Amino acid sequence: MSALTASTAMTPETRIRSLEALKATTPEEPLDVLIIGGGVTGAGTALDAVTRGLDTAIIEAQDWASGTSSRSSKLVHGGLRYLQMLDFSLVHEALTERDLLINKLAPHLVKPVPFLFPLIKQYERPYIGAGIMLYDILASLAPGKRAMPFHRHHGRKSMERRFPSLRHDAAVGAIEYYDGSVDDARLVLTLTRTAVSYGAHACSRTQVVELTKSPAGRVNGAVLKDLETGDTFTVHARHVINSTGVWTEETEALAGGTGGLKVLASKGIHIVVPRDRIKGNAGLILQTEKSVLFVIPWSRYWVIGTTDTPWEHDLQHPVATAEDIDYVLDHANAVLQDPLTRDDIIGTWAGLRPLLQPGTKEGTSSAKVSREHTVASPNPGFTVIAGGKLTTYRVMAEDAVDFALGPEASARPSVTNNIPLLGAVGLAAMTNQAKALSKRFGWSKQMIAHLLHRYGSMINEIAAACGQDPSLAEPLTHADAYLRAEIWYAAHNEGVIHLEDVMLHRTRIIYEYADKGRAAIDEITEIVGEALGWDEDRRAQEKRSYLERIDAEEAAEQELDDAAAEKVRLRATEIAPMERLA
Known part of the structure; x- marks a missing residue:
């Protein structure tokens, strides 16, 4: 049986055609933009660039979303914790992007999910309630219709009705609020396919092994290796954008010099248990001594995580250890009536967060810095974006392309706030x-x-x-x-x-x-x-x-x-x- 014909199809054959298009570039006829890294930021950047009318290619050394972008908590959220830091603009930005995804860009992929914030003592209700009220107000300031219901308060009895498996003495009540959930790998794939539908070249299993420079020292392309065949070739590009997350410094090093961003890896793990193992009609958000622990309802199961520990090993294959798993179990069991055991776990995953370190390396031109992400240029023609989170991928992509284009950006503004992803229209x-x-x-x-x-x-x-x-x-x-x-x-x-x-x-x-x-x-x-x-x-x-x-x-x-x-x-x-x- 033959495949369905669709301009959005990505196949081994379309990958080969994209590789051939990259090989055909010359110094006189280069790509406009080459994006390194096929996670959510890279995929979003490819869509941003190609919808500005730029000849765009994206490469990924492994499969799409094979790193951090398939190993997240699978949440699209504003970041309640930033309210504690009084970073209202950052929360508003993330909530705006959350609601844009739900209302317009990807309503099939991103869904509202309720969470209970348990109150340990009654005196917590006024100030935690005020914080969640502010969270809702900031969301209401986003353009367009409100995507989520307003928060509501629960006493002990109504909280127990919403989450019967919560231990009776674990909380005196709760506040229920909403955020979004998403299949992170599916979001990346859909972003990539959407970029392809607008003409972007997409090549997975294609690794950058060298960044090339003009005699004047400007990065003007890359040497790529097709990991399926071993073939090595050069691609020419006016602008190269590095969006490789925890691999940022390794990719920067290919350009030579000492400039760039500093990124550390932090490991977070999640466990998966069957839905019938916990009785609840909402998720939980719990404060721990090291991180925030989420108990997230998802389809036929619950996702529970995460941890936050330094990772100094192989970047490609972080794994959950027995200690990690016990940490998550212990903190979940602290509030559950019927404790979970190892036998209840049907799956785990471990991912690495790219933690952007303060400042940039010497010789770096930095264009935009937020608490979440930074765009910088360690070399002319070479743009680096790092930090951030899944929710704000579109803003990060826009910043990266704006910075790469420089003065050209005003004539080619980003339009991705009006570009629904595949599957949204109709x-x-x-x-x-x-x-x-x-x-x-x-x-x-x-x-x-x-x-x-x-x-x-x-x-x-x-x-x-x-x-x-x-x-x-x-x-x-x-x-x-x-x-x-x-x-x-x-x-x-x-x-x-x-x-x-x-x-x-x-x-x-x-x-x-x-x-x-x-x-x-x-x-x-x-x-x-x-x-x-x-x-x-x-x-x-x-x-x-x-x-x-x-x-x-x-x-x-x-x-x-x-x-x-x-x-x-x-x-x-x-x-x-x-x-x-x-």
């Missing part, structure tokens, strides 16, 4: 047609909600695939939260190159099922292999690589410290190893 119409799809294919209300959340109005593309091949309308035998069509669609349209891309980032199977997808791997490999033309040897290699990965991660979770866990994790063979740069 969402209401497809939502109205969902009942007919349910009847046609026998999909439950839960399945329809799942599909609309992931694809928005592009659910019609899933339906079209199922119409051509009815077997695709069936759930996966051993991962029945997903249709076979979703795996087929990922392989044909969502830039899949390897099996792990599907298991980690196109779906969340790696941490949604206690076996991390072992039972489903044969069926998924069959669908992906057929779509991508894999022979039996390639299919066996892909399965072996994924199984090695999950075995290593499970073993690492038994270790007590980061050094020991890293040693165990790195035993797994990489499917497309990155080149280690000096």
Whole structure:
């Protein structure tokens, strides 16, 4: 069966065509903008640049969103903690972006979620209530209609009705407020596909190994390595933007010199437990001695995290240790009536936050600094953006492109506040047609909600695939939260190159099922292999690589410290190893 024809499709073939376009650049005919890093900031920057009419390319050394942007708390929020710092403008900015995503840009991907802020003592209610009231007021100042309900107060009895699993003596009441939740990897993929739909070149598994300079010392391109073939080539660009998060300093070093931003990595981990293990109709936000702990309702399970510890090891593969997991369990159990155990955990993930350090390195021109992110230029032609958070990716992208363009920016202003992401346009119409799809294919209300959340109005593309091949309308035998069509669609349209891309980032199977997808791997490999033309040897290699990965991660979770866990994790063979740069 042939793939659906769509200008938004990302396939191994479109990746090769994009690589060829990059190889065809010359000093006389360069790209306008080359973006390094395929996380949320890089993807947002690609969309910002291409919708200004700039010839744009984005490269990522691994899969899209393979780093921090698939390992977050999956929240789109204003940042209550910044109110304690009296940083009202920063909170207002984040709340404005939150509501823009929900109201216009990605209403299918970003959804309101209620949280309870438990009150330990009655005297906390006035000042915590005042802070949350201010949070709501700042949100109300955002343009357009209000995206979230106002907060409300709960006494002990109504709090217990909202969250029956909260221990009776854990709080005297609570304040309920709203923020947003998002599938972070899906947001990055959708941003990238939206950029591609406007003409951007997108190349995953493509690593920058050198930044090139003109005789005058201006960065004018990069030497790239296709990690799938080993081919190395030069791409020419007027502007190069580094959005590599915790890899910022390593990428800066390729330009030579000592300028740039200073970024440290901090590890945060999350655990996943089944939804029926905790009874509650809202999430929880809890203060701990080291960080904020969220108990977040998500689909069929709860996400609980996070930690905040320095990370000084391999940047590609942070892992949750036994100590990390026990920390999260202990703090969650402090407020839960029925304590969780290790046996309740069906999945974990660990991510690295890029913590921007004060100041910039000597010789750096800094354009814009906020508490959250900084844009700087360590070399002419080379722009670096670091810090920030998922919620404000669009603002960061706009700042990065503005700074790269310099005086040109006024003639090419950002328009991304008016660019809905793929799946947003026509969402209401497809939502109205969902009942007919349910009847046609026998999909439950839960399945329809799942599909609309992931694809928005592009659910019609899933339906079209199922119409051509009815077997695709069936759930996966051993991962029945997903249709076979979703795996087929990922392989044909969502830039899949390897099996792990599907298991980690196109779906969340790696941490949604206690076996991390072992039972489903044969069926998924069959669908992906057929779509991508894999022979039996390639299919066996892909399965072996994924199984090695999950075995290593499970073993690492038994270790007590980061050094020991890293040693165990790195035993797994990489499917497309990155080149280690000096």
